[in-house]
Amino acid sequence: MELIRSLSLPAIGTKLTAEEAMSLAISEAYQGAARVSPNPLVGAVVLDAQGGFLSAGHHEFYGGPHAEVNALKNLSPEQLKGAHAFVTLEPCAHEGKTPSCAKMMAKLPLKKVTFGLIDPNPLVAGQGAEILRQARIEAEVFSSANPVLDAKIKTELEEVCEAFLWNFRKKKVFVSLKMASSLDGQVALRSGESQWITGPESREYVHYIRACHDGILVGKGTIDFDNPSLNIRHPQITKKNKVIVVDGEAELLPNFTKLKLSEVHASEDVIWCVAEELREKVEKLRGTLVKSPDVVYVKTRVGGDLDLEDLLAQLYQKGLRSVMVEGGAFTASSFVSYHLVNRLYMFQAPIIMGSGGSRSWTESVRISAMTDKIQLKNPRYLTFGNDFMITGTL
Amino acid sequence: MELIRSLSLPAIGTKLTAEEAMSLAISEAYQGAARVSPNPLVGAVVLDAQGGFLSAGHHEFYGGPHAEVNALKNLSPEQLKGAHAFVTLEPCAHEGKTPSCAKMMAKLPLKKVTFGLIDPNPLVAGQGAEILRQARIEAEVFSSANPVLDAKIKTELEEVCEAFLWNFRKKKVFVSLKMASSLDGQVALRSGESQWITGPESREYVHYIRACHDGILVGKGTIDFDNPSLNIRHPQITKKNKVIVVDGEAELLPNFTKLKLSEVHASEDVIWCVAEELREKVEKLRGTLVKSPDVVYVKTRVGGDLDLEDLLAQLYQKGLRSVMVEGGAFTASSFVSYHLVNRLYMFQAPIIMGSGGSRSWTESVRISAMTDKIQLKNPRYLTFGNDFMITGTL
Numbered sequence: 001m002e003l004i005r006s007l008s009l010p011a012i013g014t015k016l017t018a019e020e021a022m023s024l025a026i027s028e029a030y031q032g033a034a035r036v037s038p039n040p041l042v043g044a045v046v047l048d049a050q051g052g053f054l055s056a057g058h059h060e061f062y063g064g065p066h067a068e069v070n071a072l073k074n075l076s077p078e079q080l081k082g083a084h085a086f087v088t089l090e091p092c093a094h095e096g097k098t099p100s101c102a103k104m105m106a107k108l109p110l111k112k113v114t115f116g117l118i119d120p121n122p123l124v125a126g127q128g129a130e131i132l133r134q135a136r137i138e139a140e141v142f143s144s145a146n147p148v149l150d151a152k153i154k155t156e157l158e159e160v161c162e163a164f165l166w167n168f169r170k171k172k173v174f175v176s177l178k179m180a181s182s183l184d185g186q187v188a189l190r191s192g193e194s195q196w197i198t199g200p201e202s203r204e205y206v207h208y209i210r211a212c213h214d215g216i217l218v219g220k221g222t223i224d225f226d227n228p229s230l231n232i233r234h235p236q237i238t239k240k241n242k243v244i245v246v247d248g249e250a251e252l253l254p255n256f257t258k259l260k261l262s263e264v265h266a267s268e269d270v271i272w273c274v275a276e277e278l279r280e281k282v283e284k285l286r287g288t289l290v291k292s293p294d295v296v297y298v299k300t301r302v303g304g305d306l307d308l309e310d311l312l313a314q315l316y317q318k319g320l321r322s323v324m325v326e327g328g329a330f331t332a333s334s335f336v337s338y339h340l341v342n343r344l345y346m347f348q349a350p351i352i353m354g355s356g357g358s359r360s361w362t363e364s365v366r367i368s369a370m371t372d373k374i375q376l377k378n379p380r381y382l383t384f385g386n387d388f389m390i391t392g393t394l
Numbered sequence: 395m396e397l398i399r400s401l402s403l404p405a406i407g408t409k410l411t412a413e414e415a416m417s418l419a420i421s422e423a424y425q426g427a428a429r430v431s432p433n434p435l436v437g438a439v440v441l442d443a444q445g446g447f448l449s450a451g452h453h454e455f456y457g458g459p460h461a462e463v464n465a466l467k468n469l470s471p472e473q474l475k476g477a478h479a480f481v482t483l484e485p486c487a488h489e490g491k492t493p494s495c496a497k498m499m500a501k502l503p504l505k506k507v508t509f510g511l512i513d514p515n516p517l518v519a520g521q522g523a524e525i526l527r528q529a530r531i532e533a534e535v536f537s538s539a540n541p542v543l544d545a546k547i548k549t550e551l552e553e554v555c556e557a558f559l560w561n562f563r564k565k566k567v568f569v570s571l572k573m574a575s576s577l578d579g580q581v582a583l584r585s586g587e588s589q590w591i592t593g594p595e596s597r598e599y600v601h602y603i604r605a606c607h608d609g610i611l612v613g614k615g616t617i618d619f620d621n622p623s624l625n626i627r628h629p630q631i632t633k634k635n636k637v638i639v640v641d642g643e644a645e646l647l648p649n650f651t652k653l654k655l656s657e658v659h660a661s662e663d664v665i666w667c668v669a670e671e672l673r674e675k676v677e678k679l680r681g682t683l684v685k686s687p688d689v690v691y692v693k694t695r696v697g698g699d700l701d702l703e704d705l706l707a708q709l710y711q712k713g714l715r716s717v718m719v720e721g722g723a724f725t726a727s728s729f730v731s732y733h734l735v736n737r738l739y740m741f742q743a744p745i746i747m748g749s750g751g752s753r754s755w756t757e758s759v760r761i762s763a764m765t766d767k768i769q770l771k772n773p774r775y776l777t778f779g780n781d782f783m784i785t786g787t788l
Contacts, residue, residue: 184756185579193764346577350770354759362578365748370587376744381782388775
């Protein structure tokens with residue numbers, strides 16, 4: 001969901017096909033990235049009665065006006081007579097932080113509304129469309145109205161709000177995995193050294209991706225070796241994020257106040273994940289700390305590792321809707337092994353580290369036949385300086 | 395040297411800058427790829443006295459007319475009066491398979507010749523230019539005449555004939571390494587299974603890269619597991635190539651006639667590389683074979699592995715000027731470890747194989763600090779279907 005997609009609006013009156021209008025609405029939607037979570041990214045485009053471009057808008061920030069409102073607000077009833085609106089997601093039927101978009105649109109002299117996806121919430125799905133129809137506005141789903149169309153735009157409609165769809169459909173946290181590796185898939189030397197594999201352009205983009213998620217998750221090894229801040233440092237973005245540390249044995253917890261993390265983040269924004277068995281001991285320890293992070297107690301698997309599914313379920317209960325896993329090798333590898341990654345962001349630097357003396361981000365992943373390989377779906381490639389990045393869903 | 399670079403010629407009379415003209419000459423040069431070895435790829439562009447485009451040409455096939463001849467052959471003396479020719483490499487001074495280009499050009503009413511690189515052969519370097527100057531034609535090296543220019547075109551001028559330059563400067567075989575890996579750098583399962591990691595678009599391009607080399611080199615493991623043909627199968631190319639098999643202990647040699655290799659290639663086009671110590675034994679064995687490949691006896695290193703530098707030196711003596719190493723993991727890894735790779739062609743498929751149960755193409759490569767990482771220089775990225783390829787020099 002989180003790729004920057006540049007936006008250039010056509011001149012007013014430019015004729016657009018349905019596909020062009022919806023594609024433009026998707027680009028609009030992306031302009032809200034890093035600002036609307038846990039709401040979905042949504043974009044809207046309005047064409048006049050002759051199919052000429054009138055205006056566009058997107059959901060700009062959480063709690064702010066929806067895409068439809070932004071696209072429609074500066075148009076006169078005269079301009080809207082017979083107009084056709086394209087929205088990436090079904091207009092909302094209910095009042096939330098803002099009034100219902102479907103009801104707002106129902107009062108306008110629109111001829112038709114085409115939306116990309118039906119609202120994933122089964123209780124409201126189709127109600128937005130129904131409100132429009134009762135107002136004698138045609139309401140159609142894009143893929144039904146354009147059945148022969150390129151599969152690409154359907155994928156893009158899903159991708160632009162993929163975390164939101166996942167949250168609603170599965171009631172689970174959307175998990176992205178970001179790795180920075182060499183060409184031979186290595187993420188750190190055996191010594192632990194890993195800074196810096198990729199260049200400054202890649203690293204800036206990582207901060208943008210961080211901002212598209214509610215939390216950043218790392219293993220205790222990363223904290224121990226790098227002592228990172230794990231905040232968002234991007235010239236165009238100011239955003240607070242949660243930090244999740246997987247430290248089953250609570251080894252680093254006694255030193256929490258000495259970590260950079262505890263300086264940079266409010267204590268309640270740091271979530272320490274510890275084995276359920278240690279609850280009593282850890283609660284005692286917390287009483288002795290000047291500052292203590294939030295702690296979640298997680299079931300363990302045979303062998304003692306935390307059960308990552310339980311961990312994610314608890315994060316969901318705490319209100320987190322998307323998490324970016326930032327390694328290291330052990331943590332990344334575990335999430336891949338248990339098939340818990342929704343989207344991969346794989347940065348590769350044009351260097352060779354040699355697998356003879358370093359660690360791979362899939363060290364615990366094992367397949368026994370090529371037919372069992374894990375496929376990255378809908379891959380896309382971008383270059384950042386001398387590095388490149390591949391992203392896709394797992 | 396071997397990237398396809400598409401060519402689109404400007405309309406006759408279009409004004410070109412020196413940089414545009416030389417860049418076009420480079421694109422022309424690439425049109426001869428896979429056909430001119432061991433000659434260099436060379437391209438030429440001619441501008442009229444007003445700087446307008448007149449014609450372009452390239453060295454099309456080994457033994458055929460040089461780029462300058464192809465660019466100039468259809469132009470009248472009237473058109474050539476005051477003209478300015480751009481050639482990627484200094485025009486040849488001597489007669490070889492074709493007459494001297496410098497002498498041919500000296501007879502024309504050209505005003506100036508700009509060439510990209512001085513001939514790397516120290517015995518002839520500058521002589522082509524000298525012949526032109528004696529005929530009162532200005533002769534200049536591109537980078538001296540355009541000192542403030544973008545470094546990119548200088549790199550491209552070297553790259554377009556990189557194997558030729560390496561051969562001349564070092565008297566060594568130019569070695570490319572082609573790998574097809576997963577996103578996590580794995581090239582085969584521990585079981586040996588490796589087909590097919592990349593898709594058909596990548597595989598077709600590999601046949602094109604094969605055609606840009608004199609020989610394809612593999613280790614005995616690849617022969618044993620895959621029993622490959624190792625010939626060139628590309629819709630636009632018909633070319634015979636040499637095959638080099640690294641089989642230090644001559645384990646597979648007794649079964650040579652049963653291999654697909656021996657059906658597809660003439661015996662003299664297959665070169666078996668065996669430890670020097672086995673010379674006597676292997677020569678006896680060859681006497682008993684219905685068909686036998688060519689054999690080179692190679693020095694061994696402590697531990698018994700073949701000395702790859704000696705192996706490459708012997709291939710050079712046999713007239714090979716460029717070799718593409720196609721793995722598997724052991725062979726690829728050895729060439730990288732000993733810093734014997736000039737250019738890497740790394741295809742990656744959007745899949746994860748997991749390093750827990752598979753083999754990496756750098757399994758024997760080890761660095762102990764990030765400052766020792768092996769840098770890929772001038773990286774370029776291309777996509778092939780769902781795969782991507784990165785190429786650069788090591």
